[in-house]
Each structure stands twice: as C-alpha cells, then as structure tokens.
Amino acid sequence: MNLSILRSHTVGTPPWSNGRVYSVSVACQATIHFSVLASAPLIPPGPLRRRLFSELSWPEVAQGAARTGSTVVWPFGAIEQHGPHLPLSTDALFAERVCTAVLDRLPHDLPIWQLPTQSLGFSHEHRGFAGTLSLPPELLLGLVVAVGSDLAAAGFQRLVLFNAHGGQIALLEVAARQLHAARPDLAVLPCFLWRGPEGIAQRIPEPERQRGLHAGLAETSLMLHLAEDLVGPERQADGPLREAPEGWSLEGQAPCAWLTRELSSSGVIGDPAGATAELGQALFEALVEGWRCRLQSLLNSDWPPGTLRG
Incomplete structure (x- = not known):
C-alpha cells in the first residue's frame, strides 16, 4: 500500500x-x-454504537459477526392494499417500527443488529386492488436464502425473520428451512409480529379476534398511534364476513386459501370503526415488550445447541 x-x-x-x-x-x-x-482491531471494545446493519462499517460487521450469539433481525412487510383508510406500507411500517423499538430496549452490549426492511413481499391474495405489488414466491424465497447465506459467510450465527404480513408466514417458514439446510451454521427463526406477545388478545373484542384479519380494529389503531396522518377517514366495516365451512377457518387451524376480493369489496376484513390511538399505543407497548422478552431469551440462550462459538 x-x-x-x-x-x-x-x-x-x-x-x-x-x-x-x-x-x-x-x-x-x-x-x-x-x-x-x-x-x-479497528473498532474499540465496548457498547455497540449502532443497531442498524446498514450504518456499520465492514470492520464493525466483521467484529460483530465474530461475537458469540451474533444475531441479525430482518423486518419483512408488504406493499399491498389495506382498505380505503390505511397506507400500502402498513405491514412494512409496523415491522420496522416495532423492531427498532425492541432493539432500542435491549442492553447495548448485546450482539444484535437490524437489517433494512424488506418492504416488497408475497401478496397475491390482495391482487385486484390498485397499488398491491407482489413478488413471485420463488423470488422472495431465493432472496432470503441469498441474503442469509451472505450473513452466514460473514460469520453471523442467527437470523430472525421478523414478519408483519400474514400472507407470507408459510413462505418465510419454508425459506427459513431451506436456508438452514443450505447453511446449517446459521440458525434461522421466522416469526410473525402478531403471534406470541401477551396482552394483545384481551384488548381486542371477541368478534374482531376472529374476523379482524386485515385493516381492522387492531391495525387501524396501531397506525393511529404510529402515524395518524396516514390514516384516512373511511373506517367502516365491509358488511358481514363470509364464514368458512364448519371445522375450517380463514386463518388458524385448518385454514382455507382465500382471495381478499372473495371476502371484501373494500379490502377491509374486519371492523376498524372503533379504532383509537390509545388502543394502538397499548398494542404497540404489548408488541414491543413481548418481542423484547423473546429476543432477550434468544440472546441469553445457546440456541442452536452445539453450534455457537465460545
């Protein structure tokens, strides 16, 4: 030189x-x-200066990846219709804002970083509504495997797929298995924003728990809390939701495949009429604290057994 x-x-x-x-x-x-x-050793030891992966230098990435239990969280959303009152970026905004808040609450010496949000997702069920942009499933799957493989090659040991779009839960689970099969040295953990944290269900009325699948009370309230200026005034239910056959469901146990236009002309599946920013704040706190506890537990563990460097 x-x-x-x-x-x-x-x-x-x-x-x-x-x-x-x-x-x-x-x-x-x-x-x-x-x-x-x-x-x-270009970077001095001590608390992590930044959580955003894209703001790190390459020496910071190399040193971070070498730490025991090094973990990357990748938020996933979608660009898809969310009724006449919510923005197309609803899921992407939720994933990013909750993930950022979670990592801000974790101790600053823990080796965990946040990738840029993957805003485009698999949203075929919402086609037919203007603005919905949907990737082919094989493209999203290949993207996860490619990015995850690069992270593993850099030395990272865990990748959390932090997803806020219900229509790609199964696809990301398949992608996680395929990535882990290709890179057994990388633990891959797919998860869904609304599944798991305590304190969510009891804040939502029973009818909305069963039928509020999209742009309903919960999502509208959360958006009122996070970005009220993005919420429009048209917050009406689209009429009675068509029921699945007995023993089957739209989501959950024995789910049916469905397209939004089969269930709703407005794109809303649920009832956003009673949404409030106060409910949204309570939901946000429950989500952030719930996922903070889960990620803290992961970081404190030796998962997967026998693979973490000492």
Whole structure:
C-alpha cells in the first residue's frame, strides 16, 4: 500500500476518540500488507454504537459477526392494499417500527443488529386492488436464502425473520428451512409480529379476534398511534364476513386459501370503526415488550445447541 494512502487511513480523529488525534510513524517501510490492516482491531471494545446493519462499517460487521450469539433481525412487510383508510406500507411500517423499538430496549452490549426492511413481499391474495405489488414466491424465497447465506459467510450465527404480513408466514417458514439446510451454521427463526406477545388478545373484542384479519380494529389503531396522518377517514366495516365451512377457518387451524376480493369489496376484513390511538399505543407497548422478552431469551440462550462459538 502506498504510504500516502496509509497515512490517510491512520492519521485523524476517529469518531470514538473523544477528540484525540491518532497518528502512525513509519521510519523505513513504504509499503504494508493489506492483511495486517484487515485483521487489526479497528473498532474499540465496548457498547455497540449502532443497531442498524446498514450504518456499520465492514470492520464493525466483521467484529460483530465474530461475537458469540451474533444475531441479525430482518423486518419483512408488504406493499399491498389495506382498505380505503390505511397506507400500502402498513405491514412494512409496523415491522420496522416495532423492531427498532425492541432493539432500542435491549442492553447495548448485546450482539444484535437490524437489517433494512424488506418492504416488497408475497401478496397475491390482495391482487385486484390498485397499488398491491407482489413478488413471485420463488423470488422472495431465493432472496432470503441469498441474503442469509451472505450473513452466514460473514460469520453471523442467527437470523430472525421478523414478519408483519400474514400472507407470507408459510413462505418465510419454508425459506427459513431451506436456508438452514443450505447453511446449517446459521440458525434461522421466522416469526410473525402478531403471534406470541401477551396482552394483545384481551384488548381486542371477541368478534374482531376472529374476523379482524386485515385493516381492522387492531391495525387501524396501531397506525393511529404510529402515524395518524396516514390514516384516512373511511373506517367502516365491509358488511358481514363470509364464514368458512364448519371445522375450517380463514386463518388458524385448518385454514382455507382465500382471495381478499372473495371476502371484501373494500379490502377491509374486519371492523376498524372503533379504532383509537390509545388502543394502538397499548398494542404497540404489548408488541414491543413481548418481542423484547423473546429476543432477550434468544440472546441469553445457546440456541442452536452445539453450534455457537465460545
């Protein structure tokens, strides 16, 4: 490496130096092997400075990936219709905002980072409504495998697929299995925003728990809390929801395949009429705290057994 280039890299005031200037003196050698710089401890130890993967430098990524239990969380959403009153980016916004809040509450010394949100998803069930953009399932699956493989090659040990779109739950579970089969050194954990955290169901009336599948009370309330300016005034139910045959369901146990236009002319499946920002705030807190506990548990564990570096 040319000495002038070396000086440009080694003389200055790093952002972590508290104003101190660091310099290097070279008496004889005019060149230096790049491998020496590549392996040098460029980032001082201590609390993580940033949680967003895209804001890290490559040495920070390399050092972070080498830590025991290094984990990356990848938010997934969709660009799809959410009735006449919610934005197309509803699921992507929810995934990103909840994920960011969760990571902000975790201790800053834990090795966990957030990837940029994957906003485009698999939304074939909402086709026929203007604005819905849906990726072919094989494209989204291939994307997960490709990105996950690169993370594994960098040394990361866990990847959480943090999904807020119900229409791609099964697809991301398949992608997770395929990725883990290709890279057994990477634990892959697909999850769905609305499944698991306590304190959600009891805040939603019983009819809406069963039928509020899309742009209903819960999603509208959460959006009123997070981005009220994006919520339109047309918040009416689309009439009685068509019931699945006895013993079957639209979601949950024994689910039927369905298209939104078969159930709703407005794109709303549920009743958003009673939505409030106060309910949205309560739901947000339950979601954030619930997922904070789950990720904290994961980070404290040795999952998957026998694969984490000591």
